[in-house]
Amino acid sequence: MTGTSDRPISDYALLSDCQTAALVSLDGSIDWLCLPHFDSRAVFARLLGAQAGHWSIHPTGPYTASRHYLERSLVLCTQFHTPTAIVTVTDALATGWNERGHHLGEHAPHLLLRMVQCADGRADIEMEFAPRPEYGLVRPLLLPVEGGLRCHGGPDTLGLCCPLPLQIGETAHAHTRLEAGQRLAFALRQVPAGSHPALMPQEEIAEHLQDTVNGWHSWSQMHQSYQGPWEELVHHSGRILQGLTFQPTGAIVAAPTTSLPECIGGVRNWDYRFAWVRDASFTLDALWVAACPDEAEAFFRWMAQVGASDTAHCESLQIMFGIRGERDLTEQELPRLPGWRGSRPVRIGNGAWQQRQLDVYGELLAAAYRLREDLAALDTPTKDFLAACADLAAACWDQPDQGIWEVRSGPQHFVYSKLMCWVAVDRALALADALGAHARIPAWMRARDEIRAAIEEHGWCQKIGAYTQAFGTDVLDASVLMMPIVGFLPATEPRMRATIDAVRGRLTSKDGLVYRYLSTDDGLPGEEGTFLLCTFWLAHALALAGESQAARKVFERAARCANDVGLLAEEVDPASGELLGNFPQAFSHIGLVNAAWAIHQAETGAVEPPLCHRPD
Structure with missing residues (x-):
């Protein structure tokens, strides 16, 4: 495999569901993710090799970016400023905490959540989804299904919930235009081998995201x-x-x-x-x-x-x-x-x-x-x-x-x-x-x-x-x-x-x-x-x-x-x-x-x- 990763380590932010972790770059690319646990084989590993898998969402064309964690949480908000718009991407691994800050253990949802919203103006958005299981060894089949795609190859079967039409080859691409106030929700999860990921409505993804924010707030307040x-x-x-x-x-x-x-x-x-x-x-x-x-x-x-x-x-x-x-x-x-x-x-x-x-x-x-x-x-x-x-x-x-x-x-x-x-x-x-x-x-x-x-x-x-x-x-x-x-x-x-x-x-x-x-x-x-x-x-x-x-x-x-x-x-x-x-x-x-x-x-x-x- 050719191509090294040159992005500074400091460019990354952490997401966690207290079972695994993802690293997200300043330009909205998830370059490290092991599913379902910390020591599982990486699905995205561009951190260690340019062709080893990533999932990026960001505006098309020039932009500047800044980010912060939502208060008392590990839910990340990245804000992109383009010449015509302000776009936010909110990322989280769903924690599965209840309203009292207690973790659901093995019943946690194992969901990677991404919410894209145009806060002001008009912006073109592009998404690139390139899973490469087993630390980049596997180039999986990406198969279209209702509401997204199924990724099959190696030990992992993944389901991507995506509200956009996808161009699918070895990598899946999507483009769209967002107006002020519009938002799109994405989710990635493991699914049983041979099964089809069920359509997850936009509202359900948004609820998981809000539950994760609330769970971190409850844990921080109580602990x-x-x-x-x-x-x-x-x-x-x-x-x-x-x-x-x-x-x-x-x-x-x-x-x-x-x-x-x-x-x-x-x-x-x-x-x-x-x-x-x-x-x-x-x-x-x-x-x-x-x-x-x-x-x-x-x-x-x-x-x-x-x-x-x-x-x-x-x-x-x-x-x-x-x-x-x-x-x-x-x-x-x-x-x-x-x-x-x-x-x-x-x-x-x-x-x-x-x-x-x-x-x-x-x-x-x-x-x-x-x-x-x-x-x-x-x-x-x-x-x-x-x-x-x-x-x-x-x-x-x-x-x-x-x-x-x-x-x-x-x-x-x-x-x-x-x-x-x-x-x-x-x-x-x-x-x-x-x-x-x-x-x-x-x-x-x-x-x-x-x-x-x-x-x-x-x-x-x-x-x-x-x-x-x-x-x-x-x-x-x-x-x-x-x-x-x-x-x-x-x-x-x-x-x-x-x-x-x-x-x-x-x-x-x-x-x-x-x-x-x-x-x-x-x-x-x-x-x-x-x-x-x-x-x-x-x-x-x-x-x-x-x-x-x-x-x-x-x-x-x-x-x-x-x-x-x-x-x-x-x-x-x-x-x-x-x-x-x-x-x-x-x-x-x-x-x-x-x-x-x-x-x-x-x-x-x-x-x-x-x-x-x-x-x-």
Whole structure:
């Protein structure tokens, strides 16, 4: 397949029904959609190759475009200004929420909705529908039916509800003229193989769209109560995290895309449509602030359930799972796709599932500690699982692993991994009563003391005057900023203060964003951009150190990297300022929420994230 996608990543906006996601470009083209779930094979994948499928609707001829999400929702409104008219295209994935903000789960409609309206003047509109199932492998048959067309080929049978006459070949085209006040509604859905999509009246599509707007409003009203600095940014990030949630299980994907690169033209291209154990504690803290304890509890219970058998039958906890709990996430390459701006290979699956990363025990126990008031309701197997995770951290903390950044070079004694093993036993000690684990307390206390002593002796590098990436190295790594965030050391402790200053001075680009690390062999060629999560960590650590004004400056620099509809990617190109990596990135929005709350704490003396009322 020839032809790469050159459109900036920041040109895209997210649609979500809490089961899958679509990305819509500024010119009204849906260039990424997996149906019916986040990890399904893409139907539209022009994001990764010019011929890999899209669905565009926009005015004919010259126009300028702007867009926004409708208030308190992920329903997108794009406004096109032509010389003769103003045209709006409203896009949504129907959420299936009821009027109380409750999701209908598997009964959700799985509908992609598009409403085109001429707000003023007169405009010619063109539509191009080019589905290419299985990441562009299949060129399906497009067959006309009453009220639209049927798309048949590969694993997907799709029905397009279209009110216009269609010119059908390998791609379907339609043109029309709209006068002020006129509107047209379109819908795309999966249909049973061999069946015909029933005609969906224009009014029914409009009702689904309004129901989706109402559902987002109800969810936001009932689930979001944060009041503090950057309130709208925090609430919007909460909606993004909700949009990245696979509602049937509670899993949260790291991002809804695959293979958007960390370096243009490079090989650091990964599939992020899975749920990482590592995200657990960071995500729960963010959900408590920006969403609701219900979402936090659902995510934790799912993570504990899918991980429980690991500690019962093997010596380590798998670091990531599929959105339904799948363990085998074998990685493969798709050579037919040229990748975004020629960034090959395009990968599906993620080989990191087989890595050993010891930090996951700490993140899981920290998540349990966040939900400690609800632990009494946990069943005995789950309590046993959490205690076993602490046992594994106590037994394995002194072994090397691949670390938080999932390096593909040899294992090392990463400081962050040791730190999170310390967190595992520290939180387990605090939860000993709830876990019924009194007999384990002496062993956990010994391990906690041993880990602390090892980090303080071997993690500190006198040469650079900071805690470093791994024992015995002088490589600076932004992950050490987590030491005060998890409570290992106060941010004001002299060596910790020196480490914060070292990251701020030596790992920060000229434009104020933070790299993960520099000058180290991680097993892959090429470089990467600055990392937004790490930048928010720096803001968080500065707030804990009592430097709220400096923290605000760092926070606002990172927040300015969001695109016009408030979405953050994983990284930023230090030369061009372009967004890089899979998009939107849960970790970046999680970092934003947690840093905003830390600054709020520093300025007001608050000690716990706010609680919202639980819906009935």
